[in-house]
Amino acid sequence: MGTSTLATGAGVNSRLGKYKILVVDDHPIVRQGLTRLISQEDDIEVCGGADSVSTAMEQVKATSPDLVVVDISLKDSHGIELITQVKAFSDRIKILVWSMFDEKVFAERALRAGAMGYVNKQEPIETVVAAIRRILRGDMHLSAKMTNSVLGRLAGGRAVQEDPIATLSNREVEVFHMIGQGMTTQQIARKLGVSPKTVETHREKVKFKLNLKNAAELNCRAVQWVLENG
Numbered sequence: 025m026g027t028s029t030l031a032t033g034a035g036v037n038s039r040l041g042k043y044k045i046l047v048v049d050d051h052p053i054v055r056q057g058l059t060r061l062i063s064q065e066d067d068i069e070v071c072g073g074a075d076s077v078s079t080a081m082e083q084v085k086a087t088s089p090d091l092v093v094v095d096i097s098l099k100d101s102h103g104i105e106l107i108t109q110v111k112a113f114s115d116r117i118k119i120l121v122w123s124m125f126d127e128k129v130f131a132e133r134a135l136r137a138g139a140m141g142y143v144n145k146q147e148p149i150e151t152v153v154a155a156i157r158r159i160l161r162g163d164m165h166l167s168a169k170m171t172n173s174v175l176g177r178l179a180g181g182r183a184v185q186e187d188p189i190a191t192l193s194n195r196e197v198e199v200f201h202m203i204g205q206g207m208t209t210q211q212i213a214r215k216l217g218v219s220p221k222t223v224e225t226h227r228e229k230v231k232f233k234l235n236l237k238n239a240a241e242l243n244c245r246a247v248q249w250v251l252e253n254g
Contacts, residue, residue: 051075
């Protein structure tokens with residue numbers, strides 16, 4: 025299958041011939057599928073798996089991976105939060121986001137947090153391995169459409185926000201996602217470690233930004249979004 029084509033020195037394990045990959049996804053079958061695919065490669069291997077931010081950070085500290093593949097939706101929090109924590113722990117570790125969530129909503133958020141690439145799960149799974157290799161070489165990986173969008177903004181072009189959800193902050197998106205999963209304000213507050221009043225403030229901001237009239241419309245829109253994005 026794969027060959028050792030990565031540049032020498034791209035990761036701390038290059039001298040051993042194997043680059044270590046940590047797979048973080050809240051679906052065991054997804055982790056297993058990607059692990060099996062990577063196991064067919066000659067120069068990369070999976071060093072661990074996790075379904076939450078807390079477990080992932082334990083794995084990061086224990087295994088010192090070269091790259092972390094992370095989903096946006098995790099068991100205890102949010103993939104963006106994990107990216108932030110990983111980069112704070114070690115800037116050496118590279119990160120690839122692999123998620124069902126819309127690239128135009130999350131790709132730039134992930135890049136700002138420290139990720140080097142974004143692959144949508146609707147793409148062939150082999151795309152993930154190709155993206156891993158590009159990132160280990162020090163390159164970025166985005167779809168052509170997203171690359172053009174990012175470059176257009178950097179060049180001073182005006183961005184058109186087709187989806188108002190893209191205007192939400194990272195925390196607002198996190199709350200919006202949990203609402204779509206059917207969680208109550210109290211449950212969201214406990215999971216995020218904040219007060220119910222803080223959650224209510226986020227809910228009000230989301231309603232305003234999405235032009236929703238009441239809690240029923242917010243709940244309906246959030247559920248629809250979660251169903252559409254997996």
